[in-house]
Amino acid sequence: MARRPRSPSLELPTSGSNGSSFPVLADPTPHLHNGLLDSENVEQLHHNYETSKPWKHVVVDKLFQDELLRNVKDEILSELSFTEKETDIYKVHQTGDLASLSFLTPEQISLLPSLLTLRDVLYSQTFRKFLQRVTGCGPLSGVKQDMSVNTYKKGCHLLNHDDVIGTRRVSYILYMPLPHYQGWQREWGGALELYDTKEGADGLSEPKSVPEKAIPPSWNQFIFFEVQPGKSFHSVEEVVVGEGEEDGRQRLSISGWFHAAQPGEEGYAPEPANSSYPDLAFPERTEPPLPSSPLSADHVSFLSEFLNPVYLQPRLMKALAERFVEESSLELHSFLCEALAAKLQTGLRENDRRDGLLNSEGERDGRIPPHWAGTSDNSRWALKGPPHKWRYCTLKKPISERAEAVSPRAALADPDEIVRSLQEELFPSHAFRAWLACMSRLLPLRYAVEARRFRPGLDYTLATSEEREARLDVGLDLTPEPPVEMRGKGEEEDEVRLSGWQAGEWGGWECYMAPHDEEDDPAVYRSSSSKKEANGNGKANGNDKANGSNGQMNGNGKMDVDGPHSSDEEMDGGTDDGQDESGTLLTIQPGFNRLLLVLRDERVMHFVKYVSAAADGSRWDICCEYEVGMVQEEDD
Structure with missing residues (x-):
């Protein structure tokens, strides 16, 4: 498979345990919003993170230079293909893993220069150090990249969860709500909802039933937080606009995770396992009726x-x-x-x-x-x-108890x-x-x-x-x-x-x-x-x-971004029974x-x-x- 040609502004990191290496920008600063990496701003963001409620998170109002993000938005809408996906916990339109961009042909890569730059900025050593300084999290992987483009159209949603899966260390989302020239309205839905926690009947922490805080999306806004077991519960409110709207309203974003350092990387440490659901409660067992007995x-x-x-x-x-x-x-x-x-x-x-x-x-x-x-x-x-x-x-x-059945x-x-x-x-x-x-x-x-x-x-x-x-x-x-x-x-x-x-x-x-x-x-x-x-x-x-x-190109001439990072389930054939x-x-x-x-x-x-x-x-x-x-x- 063809790899992206090496550029004078790129440096190749050492390979991770999976044998892959990804281009990383040597200096991502020119692409980031002015003053983002300044010591005073980092200290203020760290203070905001430590004092945030209901649990530690931080909101960066502007992350990238606006021109870069507008170019990213245009490339996504013109070149990438979305698939509608729905399970018990979400309904969303999503691309494949953007880590797969490195495995596209040079001709395909030439159609996505801004998107590739954005990805390389996010996973650069400079930006990962920035995240560590703000959150105090441990070492973050430069070889395990995990991100996709998501758009929430009318009816799309993501239900309550804490993101605690595998080696995820920091969750993030970068907003590009459309149309970008019009501010997203609160009543349109799509807010990121954060839940406070309480002690459950089993003594474990669980989210309260109603969110404590709701953050509506805005253009170039970046929200991130360290994945916190039993604490970082959040959801995405259903989007209730989009169909029939002339301005094409949709909650477009790039989201993903920074993973803990992987085997072979500096700071690697195995992750502990996580827990499951308690049993249901049943009343005491009574003598059952027999199937062979007719109704009296x-x-x-x-x-x-x-x-x-x-x-x-x-x-x-x-x-x-x-x-x-x-x-x-x-x-x-x-x-x-x-x-x-x-x-x-x-x-x-x-x-x-x-x-x-x-x-x-x-x-x-x-x-x-x-x-x-x-x-x-x-x-x-x-x-x-x-x-x-x-x-x-x-x-x-x-x-009050009813005296007798009606x-x-x-x-x-x-x-x-x-x-x-x-x-x-x-x-x-x-x-x-x-x-x-x-x-x-x-x-x-x-x-x-x-x-x-x-x-x-x-x-x-x-x-x-x-x-x-x-x-x-x-x-x-x-x-x-x-x-x-x-x-x-x-x-x-x-x-x-x-x-x-x-x-x-x-x-x-x-x-x-x-x-x-x-x-x-x-x-x-x-x-x-x-x-x-x-x-x-x-x-x-x-x-x-x-x-x-x-x-691969689909029927509408757009790219299905997929590759070696597709999940095993997706690569399987059909099922029986x-x-x-x-x-x-x-x-x-x-x-x-x-x-x-x-x-x-x-x-x-x-x-x-x-x-x-x-x-x-x-x-x-x-x-x-x-x-x-x-x-x-x-x-x-």
């Missing part, structure tokens, strides 16, 4: 107050059980009886209107609501974190009380566990159940997995569909277009993914996770990867009054995708997880 008359009487009677018919139950045994998952539509479903359909949308998530006409404006939305003192819902694992709302405990349950008028009845009466009941045993041919043992509300522009869960044995996930989706008049018409007069939920435009889908390898963290923001498309029947479709040769290349096993879009049963094997990852600010309301569900046992079949 008392069971049927109790369940008929909640369930659609069709799902209590023995013949249908037997047929559905056979399907579940074969496929390990099952979707049951119109699950609740009509009386309860009708009250929830209208009542939950009214909750959104009451809490300011919908306007008086029952519509949303697409803006990000305040973090306290729907969780005021008068609300029955409370915020649940920590946000590096999940953020959503759960039902508060009632102030019967029939259809007499309940308040939608929150109906949801509470499902959470506290139906799902934990012996009758429902007996019904599950019949439907799944499993023994439901201990369980954990929770009603959840995911507010648009705020809430999600991140991918987690269990090392323990298989679990039975039981989820009742209660997300109201938008009124038909709000969905628009298709080409045919009677063809109503799919809502944003069904089309996957608003997020909120539930996803099951195959286990990752130990060295592959799902929060690694690389080109290994291209956008996945999902259809409406809960099955995930395959997708094409954006890998290929170094500097019905999963797509991203490892997706099952994807289910939000819906209303639908029960989903999934037998989840150990280490299978599971999450609910962030709900976009564009969504027409909250995503609601009741989520239950059962430990299960298997029935030993007797030999003839």
Whole structure:
């Protein structure tokens, strides 16, 4: 592969352990903003860093000479290709690793002179020493370069995390929001959010549910901080502008990490390992119902107050059980009886209107609501974190205990009380566990159940997995569909277009993914996770990867910057067993009054995708997880 020709202004560093060497500018000072490296400025930045809240970080208002950055912006937009990538934790448009620029052909490199200069300035010894003086961090690697160009268009976001992966030592982001001649407005979203921490129930540090500080992007602004385990929690707010805007608004940036010194470099020291998630809590185990036992008359009487009677018919139950045994998952539509479903359909949308998530006409404006939305003192819902694992709302405990259950349950008028009845009466009941045993041919043992509300522009869960044995996930989706008049018409007069939920435009889908390898963290923001498309029947479709040769040209004449630094996952071929290349096993879009049963094997990852600010309301569900046992079949 051709390397960049050596220039009189370049010096070649010694090779790292990977055998690669990268051109580094001998004197990057002329390209940096005036006075940046002056001793007085460095001392002031160090003071700002040491006294910053909620944790140590620093904001440099101007990093580069403006002409260089404008040229970089022009080269990026005219020459580089972006790939839309989406996982549980982010949605972003991204190039490949810019370290790969050194492996392009001379002809390709000639198209990106300013971008190459910017990269070489950032990883020069002079600039790395500057970072060390400001932060007090240890030695930084000159051979391990880790950076990419990212653009956040409408709907893009990055959820809470602390960047603690591998040998990362300093995180940074350089902003080039577009259009560059117009200041980025706070209400457009895209702010960098910093979270204070508190001690969790396990004694470990965890982020609070609401950010302490938000920093909107501005042209030529550079933010950096030392990666601090259990402390440097941050996120990027969803961008809510861009589509249909004539000025092409987007949050363009270059971001990456400076890594600790690598083997063979001065100051190298091995990195310590990091920790994982705590276990869920379950109540004490009780005697399980047997799958072979038919529902008793008392069971049927109790369940008929909640369930659609069709799902209590023995013949249908037997047929559905056979399907579940074969496929390990099952979707049951119109699950609740009509009386309860009708009250929830209208009542939950009214909750959104009451809490300011919908306007008086029952519509949303697409803006990000305040973090306290729907969780005021008068609300029955409370915020649940920590946000590096999940953020959503759960039902508060009632102030006073209800004397006795309302019967029939259809007499309940308040939608929150109906949801509470499902959470506290139906799902934990012996009758429902007996019904599950019949439907799944499993023994439901201990369980954990929770009603959840995911507010648009705020809430999600991140991918987690269990090392323990298989679990039975039981989820009742209660997300109201938008009124038909709000969905628009298709080409045919009677063809109503799919809502944003069904089309996957608003997020909120539930996803099951195959286990990752130990060295592959799902929060690694690389080109290994291209956008996945999902259809409406809960099955995930395959997708094409954006890998290929170094500097390969795509169909629009732009370069796909990729090369030896692509991740292993991206270089792999297709996968088997019905999963797509991203490892997706099952994807289910939000819906209303639908029960989903999934037998989840150990280490299978599971999450609910962030709900976009564009969504027409909250995503609601009741989520239950059962430990299960298997029935030993007797030999003839």
